[in-house]
Amino acid sequence: MKSNNMKAWLYLIPAILFLGIFMVYPLVDVFIYSFEEGYNFASQSFTGTGLFNYSYVLHDPYFLQALKNTLILVVITVPVSTGLALLISLGLSSIKPLKHVFQTVYFLPYVTNTLAVGLVFMILFKKTAYTDGLINMLIQWFGGSSVDFIDGPYWAKMFVLCFYTIWIVMPFKILILTSALASVKQDYYNAAKIDGTSALRTFGRITLPMISPMIFYLIITGFIGAFKAYQDAVALFGTDLNSAGMNTIVGYVYDMLYGDSGGYPSYASAAAIILFVIVLTITTINLMIRRKNVQY
Amino acid sequence: MKVVLDHLTKKFVSRGKDKRDIIAVNDFNFEIPDGKLIGLLGPSGCGKSTALNLISGLEVPTHGRIWFGDTDVTDLQPENRGVGLVFQNYALYPHLTVLQNILFPLQNLKGKDKLSKEVMKEKALEAARLVQIDQLLDRKPGELSGGQQQRVAIARALVKTPSVLLLDEPLSNLDARLRLQTREEIKRIQQETGVTTIFVTHDQEEAMSISDLIIVMKLGVIHQIGKPQEVYDDPTNLFVAEFLGTPPINVFAGRVSQETLYIGEEAVLPVPGISDQEVWAGIRPEGFLLDDQGPFTCQLLRVEVMGRDISVVSTHSNSKTDKAIRSIISTDNTVDKSSKTVRFSLKPHKVLIFNKETEERLYFGQTAAKTEG
Numbered sequence: 001m002k003s004n005n006m007k008a009w010l011y012l013i014p015a016i017l018f019l020g021i022f023m024v025y026p027l028v029d030v031f032i033y034s035f036e037e038g039y040n041f042a043s044q045s046f047t048g049t050g051l052f053n054y055s056y057v058l059h060d061p062y063f064l065q066a067l068k069n070t071l072i073l074v075v076i077t078v079p080v081s082t083g084l085a086l087l088i089s090l091g092l093s094s095i096k097p098l099k100h101v102f103q104t105v106y107f108l109p110y111v112t113n114t115l116a117v118g119l120v121f122m123i124l125f126k127k128t129a130y131t132d133g134l135i136n137m138l139i140q141w142f143g144g145s146s147v148d149f150i151d152g153p154y155w156a157k158m159f160v161l162c163f164y165t166i167w168i169v170m171p172f173k174i175l176i177l178t179s180a181l182a183s184v185k186q187d188y189y190n191a192a193k194i195d196g197t198s199a200l201r202t203f204g205r206i207t208l209p210m211i212s213p214m215i216f217y218l219i220i221t222g223f224i225g226a227f228k229a230y231q232d233a234v235a236l237f238g239t240d241l242n243s244a245g246m247n248t249i250v251g252y253v254y255d256m257l258y259g260d261s262g263g264y265p266s267y268a269s270a271a272a273i274i275l276f277v278i279v280l281t282i283t284t285i286n287l288m289i290r291r292k293n294v295q296y
Numbered sequence: 297m298k299v300v301l302d303h304l305t306k307k308f309v310s311r312g313k314d315k316r317d318i319i320a321v322n323d324f325n326f327e328i329p330d331g332k333l334i335g336l337l338g339p340s341g342c343g344k345s346t347a348l349n350l351i352s353g354l355e356v357p358t359h360g361r362i363w364f365g366d367t368d369v370t371d372l373q374p375e376n377r378g379v380g381l382v383f384q385n386y387a388l389y390p391h392l393t394v395l396q397n398i399l400f401p402l403q404n405l406k407g408k409d410k411l412s413k414e415v416m417k418e419k420a421l422e423a424a425r426l427v428q429i430d431q432l433l434d435r436k437p438g439e440l441s442g443g444q445q446q447r448v449a450i451a452r453a454l455v456k457t458p459s460v461l462l463l464d465e466p467l468s469n470l471d472a473r474l475r476l477q478t479r480e481e482i483k484r485i486q487q488e489t490g491v492t493t494i495f496v497t498h499d500q501e502e503a504m505s506i507s508d509l510i511i512v513m514k515l516g517v518i519h520q521i522g523k524p525q526e527v528y529d530d531p532t533n534l535f536v537a538e539f540l541g542t543p544p545i546n547v548f549a550g551r552v553s554q555e556t557l558y559i560g561e562e563a564v565l566p567v568p569g570i571s572d573q574e575v576w577a578g579i580r581p582e583g584f585l586l587d588d589q590g591p592f593t594c595q596l597l598r599v600e601v602m603g604r605d606i607s608v609v610s611t612h613s614n615s616k617t618d619k620a621i622r623s624i625i626s627t628d629n630t631v632d633k634s635s636k637t638v639r640f641s642l643k644p645h646k647v648l649i650f651n652k653e654t655e656e657r658l659y660f661g662q663t664a665a666k667t668e669g
Binding site for chain 1: 352353354373374375376379380381383385387389390391392400401404405406452456
């Protein structure tokens with residue numbers, strides 16, 4: 001037994017070393033930086049320790065804007081994309097002809113480069129000197145007045161960002177949910193049919209509980225993914241997100257490290273730790289809800 | 297309620313390249329009397345489950361009608377037929393407790409059939425008591441043994457007091473000991489409720505032991521319907537004879553000449569009434585009598601003492617399959633194990649003769665007189 005234990009540790013060493021060097025050490029390092037005031041990479045020096053970095057970040061209007069943007073993005077995109085993906089998956093699993101064609105079509109955004117998709121969205125939404133963009137042309141067709149979605153009002157920009165994020169994350173969710181739906185045995189549906197269960201009740205009492213582990217998985221990863229959003233915003237609004245007012249928390253961290261206002265690793269670390277705490281809290285809450293509801 | 301199948305046929309259209317349709321159920325015509333336990337028996341892939349699904353309404357027949365009593369239910373949805381179905385793997389909802397599982401069918405009732413919570417609970421408890429799981433109501437199916445899950449599934453099927461109970465391979469997921477116990481249990485529940493019950497099985501022993509009637513089928517066609525013992529003693533063709541009985545019937549290539557059955561060169565039995573022809577001769581294991589002067593000689597392989605009786609294993613060059621011939625004789629006999637051969641005389645009513653081409657039964661002597669009279 002004891003020698004077996006030794007062997008087990010021996011096998012684990014490569015993974016532990018790798019994770020330790022590339023994950024645990026940087027995390028700890030970031031944590032330390034976040035308490036060191038005015039840390040400088042070049043000279044490896046700092047002026048003092050304390051909570052000043054956190055205080056600065058939490059009072060920085062750019063950070064607050066980024067926090068607000070991120071929260072709106074999370075609250076809107078996670079439920080909407082999961083719900084839509086569930087509807088589409090249900091549709092996909094109830095049709096027979098063309099099922100695979102549709103599955104492929106729905107999966108295409110997943111294999112398409114984010115920046116390329118961003119370009120397509122620009123064409124759809126951006127106002128230029130020559131054209132108002134496809135969406136605006138549609139709005140005008142129906143008698144509305146055109147809106148500048150890329151450089152215009154905040155809600156318009158937020159709408160495009162949410163729309164884009166939902167579109168990008170849906171394929172993966174559809175993929176997971178269609179396979180989850182397919183794994184529910186036909187016998188359960190037959191049993192329900194024999195008992196005269198209505199379609200709504202079959203969905204609520206049988207299908208949904210059966211696939212609930214997968215739905216929770218998607219919600220948790222969806223939350224984490226949305227909190228870490230950055231490249232979607234860049235794809236749509238360019239790299240100067242602060243002036244566009246569309247920055248996200250990760251974008252703020254990046255800007256603090258390398259951006260135009262760059263060179264403040266201490267502030268970046270503090271912002272990163274704040275994000276980490278938020279994500280950790282949300283995930284813990286999610287897991288607690290899951291434990292209460294998914295039980296078999 | 298009696299169940300009548302009238303020219304019932306189910307064809308599955310082929311999606312493969314060969315374009316051959318599969319006829320899973322071919323022109324079923326029979327009547328199941330009210331309150332009986334019926335075993336639908338056949339090798340796997342013979343269309344038993346399809347027949348069951350047709351009766352339950354999960355499948356729609358290609359031709360023919362299904363009657364429950366005086367009602368034509370062919371076009372009714374499953375829930376309007378009043379059937380209870382127990383699935384092979386039980387299909388219990390894993391996220392619901394035993395009680396919630398049993399309540400599930402009742403909660404679906406709408407309109408004037410809607411029951412109050414108390415009545416539902418009472419009915420569910422009644423069903424649970426019937427199958428003796430009333431102390432397990434708060435468990436999840438995953439925490440139950442196979443036999444207990446089976447009972448829950450039966451309770452769920454019975455809770456709406458169906459007029460017909462259908463069981464799909466009810467014992468196949470249980471171990472040998474539990475299987476024996478559960479089949480008695482099914483018989484008891486069926487007798488207590490008096491519900492017409494049809495169960496599907498590929499295990500002939502299962503079907504023989506508890507059924508009031510068995511229906512033997514193969515490749516979508518019914519071969520014989522009757523009381524288990526009658527079907528065993530008096531099969532209409534070689535398939536039925538070979539399918540029923542453990543150990544199975546021993547089949548030999550033989551011929552009838554001048555109303556005498558020959559196996560090899562030996563004249564083993566007089567068979568009055570059968571014209572001269574090539575035949576299959578089936579001899580039940582219990583049809584052999586150890587007899588030093590007997591007409592039938594086999595090469596002795598070994599003797600297995602089973603306690604209750606002796607099983608003599610031997611070979612014969614005319615055996616239909618190359619399998620050893622198994623004959624069961626009482627322990628009063630002693631077999632000379634040093635001898636290379638063993639001689640038998642045969643019990644005439646345990647010898648079944650079949651046409652070599654059609655494999656239909658050929659009757660002789662008393663059995664011929666009985667069937668004709």
